[in-house]
Structures are given as C-alpha cells and as structure tokens.
Amino acid sequence: MTTTTSPGPTGAPYDPNAQVHLGVFYTGVGPQLIWTGPATAPHVAVETFVRLAQLLERGLFDAFFLGEGLRVRENHGRVYDLDVAGRPDAITQLSALAAVTERIGLVATQNTTYNFPADLARRLASLDLLSDGRAGWNIVTTDNAWTGANFRHGGWLAHERRYERATQFVEAAKTLWASWEPDAIAESGEAKSWARPGAIRDVERDTDLVRLRARATVPASRQGRPVLFQAGDSGGGRELAARHADVVFSANTEYDKAVAYAADLRARLARHGRSPDSLRILPGASVILGDTPEEARERAEWVRNEQISPPRAIAFLEQYWDADLSAYDPHGPLPDIEPGEAELDPSRGTIPIERRTGKLALIAQWRELAAAENLSILQLVRRVTPQHRSFVGTPSQVADEWVHYVRTRAVDGFNITPHLVPSSLEDIVDKLVPQLQERGAYRTAYEGTTLRDHLALPTPTS
Secondary structure, eight states: OOOOSSBOTTSSBOOTTOOOEEEEEEOSSSTTSOOOSTTSOOTTOHHHHHHHHHHHHHTTOSEEEEOOOSSOOEETTEEOTTSOOOOOOHHHHHHHHHTTOSSOEEEEEEESSSSOHHHHHHHHHHHHHHTTSOEEEEEEOOOOHHHHGGGTOTTOSOGGGHHHHHHHHHHHHHHHHTOBOTTOBOSSTTSSSSBOTTSBOOEEEEOSSOEEEEOOOSOOOTTSSOEEEEEOOSHHHHHHHHHHOSEEEOSOOSHHHHHHHHHHHHHHHHHTTOOGGGOEEOOEEEEEEOSSHHHHHHHHHHHHHHHSOHHHHHHHHHHHHTSOOTTSOTTSOOOSSOOOSSOOOGGGSOOOGGGSSOHHHHHHHHHHHHHHHTOOHHHHHHHHSOOOOEEEEOHHHHHHHHHHHHHTTSOSEEEEOOSSTTHHHHHIIIIIHHHHHHTTOSOSSOOOSSHHHHTTOOOOOO
16 A cells, blocks of 8 residues: 555545445345335345345445344334335345355344354354355444343343443454464365364353353354454444454544544554554445436435335334324324323334433424424424435545545545445446546455455454
8 A cells, every 4th residue: 555654634644546445234224225116126035135246246345234133123012114124134145145246245244242252253254264255244232122132131231331242252253263273174084183183272251241162163264254344433332443343334424523533543543553554444324326416416305305204204203202193294293292201212222322311302302493493293303313424416526525535544435325226326336436446546356355355454363
C-alpha cells in the first residue's frame, strides 16, 4: 500500500491509491428491505440467495453477509408479520452458497450471548474449510430476555456484561482455531498415527462467563481462521473490535462521524499493539442511484415511504402506546387515548437501549410536534424514525464521494444494506462499480482466493 507520510484527520496517512472494499449485508429483520411489489425477489427462496451471491461475485465484492434473528419478532404477543421471516440458519445457507460461488467471502452473523464457544467455533471453522478460506463471522451480542427465552436463558446476562461475554467467547474461539499445528495431519497412509502426537492441543477456559474443555475437530483453512467482523458502536463494542476484530461494521456513515470513529478506533488499536492496517472499517450504508440527481432524490423519497408504510407506522406507535391501535387511520391524527405507563414492550426485540425508558416524555414531544405542524400518524412516524445516511445520486457522484472517504482513510469501504432485491444491487454492480474502476479505486479482478486476501488483511498469528 502506497501512502503519503502526512497523517490525515483519522490518524492514518492519506492514501491516493486506496481501494473501496464492498460487502452486502442482507438483513434478517427490519424495515430496510422492501419485500412488497412484483419486482422483488422471494426472500426465503434459495434461488434468490444463489442469484445474489453470484451477482455480487460478478461485481467483485469482498463479501456477502447474512443477518440472523434468533427469534421471530412479535408485537404485543402476536407475530410481527410486516418483517421477512423464516430464513434458514446463516451458516447452513452460506455453506450451500459456497458450492455455487468461487471467490466471494461468506459472512455469518452469530450471537455470542446465546451460543456455546466450542460448538460455534467448530461450525464456523467448518464453513471456512468447506469454502476454502472464504468464511467470516459477524460477532453480535444481545441482552434481551425476549430472545433468551428461546434458550431457557431469558434475562441471564446484564446489558453491561454482554461485551465481557463476547470478549471471553472470541478469545476461546480463536484459541481453538489455533490449536492445530500446520503439519498436524499425516501426509500419507503409511504413518502410524493420523495426527502427529501433540500436534492438536486441548483448550480449556474457566472464566466467569465462559467455561469449556474442548479439542478442535477441524483443521485451519487456507486463510488460517474465519475473518472476524464486529458490529457495535458502543464503548464496549469498540474495545472488542480493537482487541480482536479484522473488520468493523459500524453505523458511522456520515463523513464527520466516520472520521471521528476511525480516529478513535485507531487510537484503541495502538493501545493493543495493533497497526492501523490490521483492521478494516466498513460502515453500513444504503445506496440509491439515478441517472440524474433529481431521479435519485425521487427514488430516495419513494424508498423512505415504502420502508415506513402505513401499517408499519401503526405498529410503531403500538409499541409506545402499549395498546392495539389498528382502528386508527394512519393518515389521521395521533391516537386520542393516553398511552400505558409501562415502558416499551421488549417483544419486538430491537428497541435501542436509549429508548427503553422515558417513553411518556417522548410521546409528549411527539404530540407537540404533531400539533404544531399538523402531522398525521404516518407523517410523524416517518419524521421521528431514525434512519442511517443513504448515498443518493448518480453513479458518478457516489463514486466521487466514496473515493474521498477511502483515500482520506475515514473508511475502507462500505457494507451495503439493499432496499430492493435484486434491482438495487444490480444498479451498484452494473453502474457504480464501473465508475469506481475508472477512478482506479476498485479492483478489476480478484487478486486472491480467500476473504482475507480480498480485504488485504495480515495473516493471523497464533
């Protein structure tokens, strides 16, 4: 990697040759993915996933991510049927995709709270071996008892301890993956032992949150071990990333926030004795392209309106009112009944921590806003529902913006959340990728075979 010597705003040198790394994060639940309409692919069909993985491989993407929900979300005890549900287990699904792709990385979202380290390490190592070194693990945590009820562990882990569990979990997994010597397996059938004595070490852990005694059953892949992705913006999440992650999947997409995040993360890396190039930063992003800026803006407005539909607006308020609001018109005024005093119902499973208290004060603010601007339920929900920054414009405009991001080292690329499948990804592959290639900021062919190769990451050490 060729860089100038003067440091940029992120603590890393400006790099005029930096390349944009791209992944696609195919979410498990949530309003980001528009599943309605005749132009959308069936979201639980294996043909859809095969088509997407092969499309992204044609676009020379680094990786295809699968999100995963461990429990179907509910709304006041009823299945929340506005989300896509029923997808296969991520590791199983990615193992199938490994057979119909050759280069693209395959990343499974897996939870450290409701899995066991030896079991998950074995399944991830199996995916890595079967894909010939293309596997990754998107490490996530949870503290909600609603998900834990599926595992007879409802509420067993306090919120502030979830990253302590994750750190101990990841350390155990990494030790298991490193427990086979490179020449552990006999080279011929004439050997007296299939594995050289002492070449496969037992691993023991006895901490307050992880306890195991295990022996790894799968040797290392071509890339050494699965690439570790970490999703989290909190202090605990950043510290876990700085200690163990190879790639960070963050929500800091706006340029100034991305700069601050990168500077903070690289300072943490230094404290753990790691170089800035030992970690890739890929914030989540949505991309909406048009042949003209005006067309792109019109599409962006349509996407926002489809993502926050009238039924979703009613369901959103039902969380806060703690009541059935199906009789209310989403195009009419806010409910004229008083909300329940209890804090938010956790059964939806995705309530941000900062919104788990203070519900009544927030509703009072919404009432004032709706009265002042004469907003309907739908208009208010579209106004107050958080949304991540989207890159909206022509392919040329978005390419210029991305090149600026990566060459000033604010990010190393983006993990794209598609809004329409497959059309929004086809636009990126067929229209945006060529613009990046023209600027010398995107590969024209895969230069390696493993996910670690694609990301230009160092070989892991034992």
